[in-house]
Amino acid sequence: MKLTGAQALIKSLEAQGVEVIFGLPGGAILPVYDPIIDSPIRHILVRHEQGAGHAAEGYAHVTGKPGVMMVTSGPAATNIVTPLADAYMDSVPVVCITGQVGTGSIGTDAFQEADTTGITMSITKHNWLVTDPADIPSVIAQAFHVATTGRPGPVLVDIPKDVSNGLMEWYWPEDPAAGLPGYRPTLKGHPRMIKEAAKLICDASRPVIYAGGGIIRSGASGLLRSLAELTGAPVTTTLMARGAFPDSHPLALGMPGMHGNYAAVTAMQKADLLITLGARFDDRVTGRVDAFAPLAKVVHVDVDPAELGKVRRADVPIVGDCSLVLEELVEAVRAEWQRRGENSRVDLSPWMAEIRSWQQRYPLRYEPTEEGSPLKPQFVVERLRELNGPETIVVSGVGQHQMWASQYWRFENPNTWVNSGGLGTMGFAVPAAIGAKVGRPGATVWAIDGDGCFQMTAQELVTATAERIPIKVAILNNAYLGMVRQWQEMFYDQRYSEVYLSPDLPDYVMWAEAMGCVGIRVESPDQVDVAIQKANSIDDRPVVVEFRTDAREMVYPMVPAGASNDDIVVGPTQGEGGH
Amino acid sequence: MADQQRRHILSVLVENRSGVLARVAGLFSRRGYNIFSLAVAPTDDERFSRITVVVDVESAPLEQIVKQLHKLVNVLKITELDPSDAVERELLMASVTASATTRGQVTELVAIFGGTVVDVGPEHLTVCLADEPRRLDDFEELIRPFGIVELQRSGQLALAKLETRAPRLRRVSDRSA
Numbered sequence: 001m002k003l004t005g006a007q008a009l010i011k012s013l014e015a016q017g018v019e020v021i022f023g024l025p026g027g028a029i030l031p032v033y034d035p036i037i038d039s040p041i042r043h044i045l046v047r048h049e050q051g052a053g054h055a056a057e058g059y060a061h062v063t064g065k066p067g068v069m070m071v072t073s074g075p076a077a078t079n080i081v082t083p084l085a086d087a088y089m090d091s092v093p094v095v096c097i098t099g100q101v102g103t104g105s106i107g108t109d110a111f112q113e114a115d116t117t118g119i120t121m122s123i124t125k126h127n128w129l130v131t132d133p134a135d136i137p138s139v140i141a142q143a144f145h146v147a148t149t150g151r152p153g154p155v156l157v158d159i160p161k162d163v164s165n166g167l168m169e170w171y172w173p174e175d176p177a178a179g180l181p182g183y184r185p186t187l188k189g190h191p192r193m194i195k196e197a198a199k200l201i202c203d204a205s206r207p208v209i210y211a212g213g214g215i216i217r218s219g220a221s222g223l224l225r226s227l228a229e230l231t232g233a234p235v236t237t238t239l240m241a242r243g244a245f246p247d248s249h250p251l252a253l254g255m256p257g258m259h260g261n262y263a264a265v266t267a268m269q270k271a272d273l274l275i276t277l278g279a280r281f282d283d284r285v286t287g288r289v290d291a292f293a294p295l296a297k298v299v300h301v302d303v304d305p306a307e308l309g310k311v312r313r314a315d316v317p318i319v320g321d322c323s324l325v326l327e328e329l330v331e332a333v334r335a336e337w338q339r340r341g342e343n344s345r346v347d348l349s350p351w352m353a354e355i356r357s358w359q360q361r362y363p364l365r366y367e368p369t370e371e372g373s374p375l376k377p378q379f380v381v382e383r384l385r386e387l388n389g390p391e392t393i394v395v396s397g398v399g400q401h402q403m404w405a406s407q408y409w410r411f412e413n414p415n416t417w418v419n420s421g422g423l424g425t426m427g428f429a430v431p432a433a434i435g436a437k438v439g440r441p442g443a444t445v446w447a448i449d450g451d452g453c454f455q456m457t458a459q460e461l462v463t464a465t466a467e468r469i470p471i472k473v474a475i476l477n478n479a480y481l482g483m484v485r486q487w488q489e490m491f492y493d494q495r496y497s498e499v500y501l502s503p504d505l506p507d508y509v510m511w512a513e514a515m516g517c518v519g520i521r522v523e524s525p526d527q528v529d530v531a532i533q534k535a536n537s538i539d540d541r542p543v544v545v546e547f548r549t550d551a552r553e554m555v556y557p558m559v560p561a562g563a564s565n566d567d568i569v570v571g572p573t574q575g576e577g578g579h
Numbered sequence: 580m581a582d583q584q585r586r587h588i589l590s591v592l593v594e595n596r597s598g599v600l601a602r603v604a605g606l607f608s609r610r611g612y613n614i615f616s617l618a619v620a621p622t623d624d625e626r627f628s629r630i631t632v633v634v635d636v637e638s639a640p641l642e643q644i645v646k647q648l649h650k651l652v653n654v655l656k657i658t659e660l661d662p663s664d665a666v667e668r669e670l671l672m673a674s675v676t677a678s679a680t681t682r683g684q685v686t687e688l689v690a691i692f693g694g695t696v697v698d699v700g701p702e703h704l705t706v707c708l709a710d711e712p713r714r715l716d717d718f719e720e721l722i723r724p725f726g727i728v729e730l731q732r733s734g735q736l737a738l739a740k741l742e743t744r745a746p747r748l749r750r751v752s753d754r755s756a
Contacts, residue, residue, distance in 0.1 A: 126652040306646035
């Protein structure tokens with residue numbers, strides 16, 4: 001069967017099981033947009049290419065399946081660089097198809113030409129420039145294979161216009177890995193290392209499980225729970241792992257790190273063993289590295305060998321997929337206890353009692369709203385949480401609102417928390433929420449966004465309205481670039497430089513309505529529940545609820561950048577302005 | 580020449596396709612490390628090329644770069660060659676001023692080093708020498724007074740010595756230790 005390269009591309013995506021493409025057409029990708037008309041694949045037309053990228057990420061976050069984005073060459077490709085970098089940092093499996101100028105024009109500064117594979121080389125797991133239409137099926141199969149196996153990540157396939165117009169004989173490769181002799185991810189942990197890890201776990205009297213995003217990517221939440229319940233070790237879930245372990249579980253400590261809660265941060269500092277699962281000792285978790293968890297031995301499980309020993313030396317490094325390793329590790333711990341005799345089990349109750357005392361002494365807290373003063377952002381998140389079930393998908397941008405959402409929401413399920421962790425991409429929430437809702441149309445999707453973030457990508461609400469994707473957006477409008485303001489308040493003597501945004505400009509309600517959404521403004525505590533309930537009752541269009549929140553509110557606890565986690569500041573009353 | 584402890588020879592087996600060299604080089608350049616020398620050519624199997632790269636990097640960051648190199652989809656195998664366990668060769672070509680009075684001295688020097696004269700002009704000779712990089716340094720010093728018009732070195736090649744089996748990455752101390 002003779003097909004054009006463009007037809008082969010769409011047929012390859014169908015063969016790969018793709019349900020939806022987020023994209024925006026243009027000159028060099030024109031041939032590929034023609035067969036889309038006849039394909040069962042849904043195409044969602046975004047208003048800016050960055051939106052396509054984040055939407056594909058949101059889709060991948062909640063479904064675990066690869067998200068697909070498709071845009072044209074040049075400026076479209078450069079516009080999608082940010083989502084690719086974001087997906088690379090957070091190990092999100094996405095496949096990006098870009099159009100390219102004809103092979104004869106590459107390198108001539110042709111109209112809308114950019115060196116797409118060169119630009120994205122360091123922010124993709126791999127990329128391909130296709131120069132022969134006959135290569136399209138095998139490259140697409142390889143691209144999906146690379147994006148979804150090992151440590152997941154973004155891949156990009158750049159297709160020149162003459163290649164998508166050219167003819168090829170259709171085929172579908174049986175083994176996508178056949179053309180990838182240098183790509184063999186290690187998935188199964190080394191049995192001897194797993195035994196060593198089990199020994200350390202059985203020796204430990206102050207163990208902490210440090211669970212990272214790898215648990216979610218590998219679908220290992222259930223096994224994480226098995227390990228925690230078997231060993232009795234408490235579990236911290238990093239920003240990328242919120243939802244990997246239920247917050248309601250007695251062993252859940254919540255989020256560690258710069259804005260983690262006191263008990264989670266301190267338990268890691270005092271631990272004698274960190275059971276690190278799919279986490280990477282990010283600087284936002286460790287604080288000053290040489291002062292991080294100084295007493296702890298480290299078991300480190302990661303599918304990416306480059307993460308082992310990158311920041312912190314591991315006593316027992318295990319290369320492997322979290323699910324496969326945890327399955328073995330649970331068995332190895334049982335076997336180790338059997339070998340030692342059941343009454344050799346170390347009593348963890350003194351350790352848990354200590355942790356409980358920290359939890360009681362230093363819970364997350366904030367001063368409630370006073371009569372007539374602006375809303376507390378934490379209160380808004382709490383009400384959103386209470387009026388929505390734990391099945392709700394929560395999406396956030398980057399900044400204070402993100403930290404409050406991660407702190408005050410109670411996550412019970414994996415893949416219900418979608419955010420930009422590693423890259424810290426402002427403007428992530430609205431398009432990512434669209435992708436999440438497309439991936440899980442039955443779920444309620446709430447984007448908890450900041451006013452600064454919202455202004456970066458809000459136009460994608462036009463996409464949401466046009467494509468009937470009824471997401472809900474809560475803007476915590478404090479009229480500031482709040483996190484930057486917080487740092488200026490704490491570390492720059494309250495000299496506020498270029499952080500004021502104004503509460504009224506733009507008018508968020510009018511803006512939302514102009515984009516076909518329902519817009520609601522909330523200024524006092526008594527309006528909060530009513531507004532959330534109204535938003536929850538609307539299912540035929542997107543809803544934007546603007547909450548006017550207190551600009552003076554800061555995110556606590558906080559470990560100042562570069563400080564030791566022992567120097568955690570729990571609240572504004574501890575030292576003036578947190579100093 | 581870089582300090583011996585910081586000088587590392589990596590032998591990287593890669594797929595022989597466009598863009599691979601840029602991917603490999605990018606892992607060094609993004610961290611601000613300079614590649615000291617580089618030699619790339621297909622192996623006996625034309626699907627693959629071998630990149631021999633000499634870098635001036637501390638051991639700890641090198642370990643991370645090597646791990647990142649392993650992650651490149653087009654990279655099949657990486658070997659770090661300890662200079663004491665490897666045979667190293669580099670090619671040098673130089674056009675040297677060689678008038679009637681000095682021509683004899685130049686050819687004698689080339690002969691002592693086991694090199695050859697590959698081109699002859701009225702006032703110049705182009706000479707060629709393949710040897711260990713340090714011997715090339717010596718030759719370069721000695722030939723310089725005659726007047727070097729142009730000089731090009733190939734970058735170093737290295738293979739493991741036959742008696743050393745299965746060269747492996749050397750252990751390096753951990754940064755956080």
